[in-house]
Amino acid sequence: MxxxxxxxxxxxxxxxxxxxxxIETGDLLRYAQxxxxxxxxxxxxxxxxxxxxxTLIAAPTYLITMRVLLTQSLADAGxxxxxxxxxxxxxxxxxxxxxxxxxxxxxxARIVDYIERETSLGPALFQVIDITFRNQFDQIVxxxxxxxxxxx
Amino acid sequence: xxxxxxxxxxxxxxxxxxxxxxxxxxxxxxxxxxQLAVYTAASRDISLIHLDPELARASGLPDVIVQGSLKAAxxxxxxxxxxxxxxxxxxxxxxxxxxxxxGTPVVAxxxxxxxxxxxxxxxxxxxxxxxxGDEATRGSASIELPRRPLTQAGDGARPxx
Numbered sequence: 158m159x160x161x162x163x164x165x166x167x168x169x170x171x172x173x174x175x176x177x178x179x180i181e182t183g184d185l186l187r188y189a190q191x192x193x194x195x196x197x198x199x200x201x202x203x204x205x206x207x208x209x210x211x212t213l214i215a216a217p218t219y220l221i222t223m224r225v226l227l228t229q230s231l232a233d234a235g236x237x238x239x240x241x242x243x244x245x246x247x248x249x250x251x252x253x254x255x256x257x258x259x260x261x262x263x264x265x266a267r268i269v270d271y272i273e274r275e276t277s278l279g280p281a282l283f284q285v286i287d288i289t290f291r292n293q294f295d296q297i298v299x300x301x302x303x304x305x306x307x308x309x
Numbered sequence: 310x311x312x313x314x315x316x317x318x319x320x321x322x323x324x325x326x327x328x329x330x331x332x333x334x335x336x337x338x339x340x341x342x343x344q345l346a347v348y349t350a351a352s353r354d355i356s357l358i359h360l361d362p363e364l365a366r367a368s369g370l371p372d373v374i375v376q377g378s379l380k381a382a383x384x385x386x387x388x389x390x391x392x393x394x395x396x397x398x399x400x401x402x403x404x405x406x407x408x409x410x411x412g413t414p415v416v417a418x419x420x421x422x423x424x425x426x427x428x429x430x431x432x433x434x435x436x437x438x439x440x441x442g443d444e445a446t447r448g449s450a451s452i453e454l455p456r457r458p459l460t461q462a463g464d465g466a467r468p469x470x
Contacts, residue, residue: 191351192382245377
């Protein structure tokens with residue numbers, strides 16, 4: 158897989174617009190239930206009030222729910238898949254502030270690298286993307302780096 | 310050593326009580342096809358390789374596969390259970406070195422590898438073990454734990470804040 162193609166260069170230069178979502182109680186609860194995040198501050202609105210957080214907070218990987226907005230933002234910026242198929246290669250998250258119901262979270266993303274590698278799926282291209290999420294107070298709540306593996 | 314799990318809402322895990330070699334978990338999670346669909350709806354992360362076996366096979370995969378982000382969420386649960394109410398997961402990294410098909414449970418494990426007394430951080434290696442014994446999902450967790458107050462006399466103490 159070649160990383161020095163016009164296609165890849167265009168993706169590295171694309172500038173997706175920020176994408177925003179309001180955090181809703183029902184969405185937090187549905188996500189916590191789906192992943193089995195059972196601590197009361199993730200999964201029980203009433204019990205969360207008695208916790209040190211005072212409200213529900215988002216389970217650590219909750220911002221995955223904004224991936225669909227990221228995908229749209231990338232498409233709007235002219236991004237195209239470098240190869241037809243893809244699987245998730247991994248992620249890194251840094252957690253700086255809790256996310257609560259009523260928050261407005263804005264993500265800004267940038268594709269930062271492509272790496273050629275052999276994989277069990279054959280020769281592949283690893284796409285690295287950095288995302289910074291801020292709340293309505295302009296505090297960075299989460300920094301995320303995702304790696305997607307594209308293969309023919 | 311494998312210490313008794315703490316109930317996060319009722320107990321505090323103090324930084325001073327953790328040692329290198331302490332274990333996180335194990336935490337068993339099911340990976341049924343229904344769960345993949347439920348997770349798709351909750352996460353809004355829609356990809357047919359998690360739902361449509363024919364499309365998954367046409368993509369070179371053995372079957373529908375468990376979402377990577379769902380496996381990350383299992384490891385996050387392992388870390389948050391260890392952190393308890395007064396601890397905070399500060400960093401989580403996950404790598405997926407293979408695919409998992411639904412139908413068999415996965416078990417999340419972790420071990421404390423390093424202590425950072427300056428920041429009160431516990432650095433852990435975490436991984437998911439499949440029914441076949443593979444450990445294709447691996448990562449790390451940095452967990453900030455509260456410090457035991459110097460004046461604490463009993464078990465009922467809670468950190469401030």
